[in-house]
Amino acid sequence: MKIYADYAATTPLDPEVKSFMMPFYDEFFGNPSSVHQYGQKAHVALNTARKTVADFLHASLEEIIFTGSATESINTILKGIAFARSSQGKHIITSAVEHDATLQTCTFLETQGFSVSYLPLEKDGSFSLELLEKTIQKDTILISIMACNNEIGTIFPIKEIGKIAHSHSIFFHTDAVQYYPYFSCNVDELQVDALTLSGHKFYGPKGVGILYVRKGNEYMPLLHGGGQEFGKRSSTQNIPGIMGFNKAMELTEISRNENFTRVETFKNLLESKLQIEFPDMIIHGLKSIRSPHISSMRFPEVSGEALMIRLDIAGIAVSIGSACSVSHKTPSHVLSALGLSEKEARETIRVSLGKYTTQEEIEVLIHEITLHVKALRNEKLRM
Numbered sequence: 001m002k003i004y005a006d007y008a009a010t011t012p013l014d015p016e017v018k019s020f021m022m023p024f025y026d027e028f029f030g031n032p033s034s035v036h037q038y039g040q041k042a043h044v045a046l047n048t049a050r051k052t053v054a055d056f057l058h059a060s061l062e063e064i065i066f067t068g069s070a071t072e073s074i075n076t077i078l079k080g081i082a083f084a085r086s087s088q089g090k091h092i093i094t095s096a097v098e099h100d101a102t103l104q105t106c107t108f109l110e111t112q113g114f115s116v117s118y119l120p121l122e123k124d125g126s127f128s129l130e131l132l133e134k135t136i137q138k139d140t141i142l143i144s145i146m147a148c149n150n151e152i153g154t155i156f157p158i159k160e161i162g163k164i165a166h167s168h169s170i171f172f173h174t175d176a177v178q179y180y181p182y183f184s185c186n187v188d189e190l191q192v193d194a195l196t197l198s199g200h201k202f203y204g205p206k207g208v209g210i211l212y213v214r215k216g217n218e219y220m221p222l223l224h225g226g227g228q229e230f231g232k233r234s235s236t237q238n239i240p241g242i243m244g245f246n247k248a249m250e251l252t253e254i255s256r257n258e259n260f261t262r263v264e265t266f267k268n269l270l271e272s273k274l275q276i277e278f279p280d281m282i283i284h285g286l287k288s289i290r291s292p293h294i295s296s297m298r299f300p301e302v303s304g305e306a307l308m309i310r311l312d313i314a315g316i317a318v319s320i321g322s323a324c325s326v327s328h329k330t331p332s333h334v335l336s337a338l339g340l341s342e343k344e345a346r347e348t349i350r351v352s353l354g355k356y357t358t359q360e361e362i363e364v365l366i367h368e369i370t371l372h373v374k375a376l377r378n379e380k381l382r383m
């Protein structure tokens with residue numbers, strides 16, 4: 001039996017989304033900027049998709065920009081706002097546990113004369129609003145804080161951060177990539193000026209993201225060219241991908257509550273059974289509010305990498321941190337920010353569940369994780 005338990009890295013394409021996309025590869029392949037009928041059909045589809053996305057986020061059409069990924073959206077808004085507002089100040093605030101798309105963009109901005117404060121989390125994984133207030137300076141122009149952490153699943157107080165940012169007239173962006181599949185995103189309620197989503201995290205296609213930017217906030221585009229996407233993202237639009245994104249969003253909105261309950265029940269079962277087997281197991285962020293789909297577990301004296309490989313051989317896909325950071329071979333920056341030593345960080349695996357996870361899979365997961373953790377501990381004892 002093969003089990004996919006790495007939904008935070010990516011999700012499979014929903015077959016309904018796939019069928020919805022197909023006609024836009026075949027029949028309706030036109031360029032939406034062309035004036036002939038082929039182009040107009042693609043243009044109508046694009047407008048429909050934009051309206052769907054805008055309605056779900058409680059935004060207006062011109063506030064939605066289709067991009068090639070969440071990474072692109074994040075680069076666009078952070079660089080765009082930083083350069084557009086540099087005459088007002090050069091200080092940026094983010095957290096130390098953001099996805100690399102944010103962290104590496106901030107590192108780049110530091111080379112361009114900006115200064116960045118990387119806020120640590122509390123030991124329990126929660127975000128300190130008090131620390132945020134204290135870190136704001138007269139020249140702070142931008143705050144970017146994720147809504148849900150991709151490694152440990154903790155949820156950040158976005159609304160409250162938005163209130164603080166706006167009371168100081170600071171632009172606020174949130175990376176809602178992991179948040180959106182399980183929590184609705186009303187941009188007014190969330191009090192954000194910009195928000196990023198990625199299609200492949202909620203059963204849509206890879207290579208499509210969106211960037212919401214509240215009206216009235218000018219920013220420098222990343223891509224210059226034919227002026228598509230209101231001049232904010234030149235490139236011929238990926239119509240099949242955008243239609244898939246649109247359909248995946250519709251399906252997410254319909255089944256979000258049901259998926260939340262199912263996935264949370266499975267995660268609780270997995271964690272509680274493993275906790276009984278291994279009383280010394282540590283669940284990162286356990287005392288914070290967490291998304292239902294991510295569980296970051298540490299088994300002391302067990303290499304997370306060795307455990308992941310053993311599970312992979314058994315047909316089970318889990319991860320050790322975010323998919324992107326694995327290639328860095330460095331211990332997770334998120335776990336380090338929680339105060340874990342390198343050794344402790346390397347004893348962690350991330351299990352992430354999704355809408356195709358079944359009760360039977362959870363039972364096999366519990367069985368196999370127990371088996372391999374015990375085997376690895378026995379091996380270590382014999383060494």
Ligand code: PLP
Pocket residue numbers: 008009068069070071072099101146148149150175177178198199207208209322323324
């Ligand atoms: N932000 C978070 C929290 C993520 O989990 C990811 C994907 O791993 C990204 C951003 C980047 O998304 P994309 O693959 O669309 O560039």
